[in-house]
Amino acid sequence: MRLWLCGVRGSTPAPGPEFVRYGGHTSCVAIGHDGSPPSLVLDAGTGIRRVGELMNGTPFRGTILLGHLHWDHTQGLPFAPAFDREGAAVVLYQPAQGDPVEVLSRAMAPPHFPIEPRQLRGDWSFEALRDGSHEIEGFSVLALDIPHKGGRTFGYRVSDGRASMAYLSDHWPIAVGPGPDGLGEYHPAVLELCQGVDVILHDAQYTAEELPARADFGHSAIEYAVGLCERAGSRLLLYHHDPNRTDDQLDALVAPWAGHVPAVEAAREGLVVDL
Secondary structure, rough: OEEEEEEEOOOOOOHHHHHOOOOOEEEEEEEEEEOOOOOOEOOOOHHHHHHHHHOOOOOEEEEEEEEOOOOHOOOOOOOOOOOOOOEEEEEEEHHHHHHOHHHHHOOOOOOOOOOOHOOOEEEEEEEEEEEEEEEEOOOOEEEOOOOOOOOOOOEEEEEEOOOOOEEEOOOHHHHHHHOOOOOOOHHHHHHHHHOOOOOOEEEOOOOOOHHHHHHOOOOOHHHOOOOOOOOOEEEEEEEEEEEOHHHHHHHHHHHHHOOOOOOEOOOOOOOEEEE
């Protein structure tokens, strides 16, 4: 299984020279079977535009799983050439919460946007996903509800039978209690998603110092994510970086975890992870 990190930023894109090394695109991870282009995409932030670079000029034919419907996870949909074109065949799943086209259209339809979801070119199907286990594009996918402010949110565990990854791009653990360190509970859903996976991509928008002033914003602290990787025994890629966090600041934040076991790194746009 191969992962392509196409967007690792949270909330809003971050253009500019101080964001070049870690990237400014918002959430998107492409997943493919060994030796094949991606067929499964997690989230459709502005990073989804980069998936076309992986398709060798061909249209995307596969599945998009949305963790939730906030702007930074959907705004790339009509701007991704590999998806919005003739010959594309896309199944888009989102956490079940009403009619999927109607819900998605609240942000993607006039007067907020020129077209509606069903006007995307190619063959598109919009589906509501229930929590539980699913077989999607040859991968085993576990979808579980996790706390996040402003709409139903899923975390995902994806496996090809040999390797596995967990994706919790937006996670608000303090909503279910302070936990052992005051940073949020290590609740059953997050532990089930992460236990024993090869790599975790986890919300790390804030530091423990920043969290008290932002405790109701719906996100996690870096130190919580590190505690989770220690409990899961899994490599950690800190994800969903705050849009104001520069490359140099991210370097400084991750430096204390050098040599940590399991490994702790800051997710970087363009990184390829083979599992």
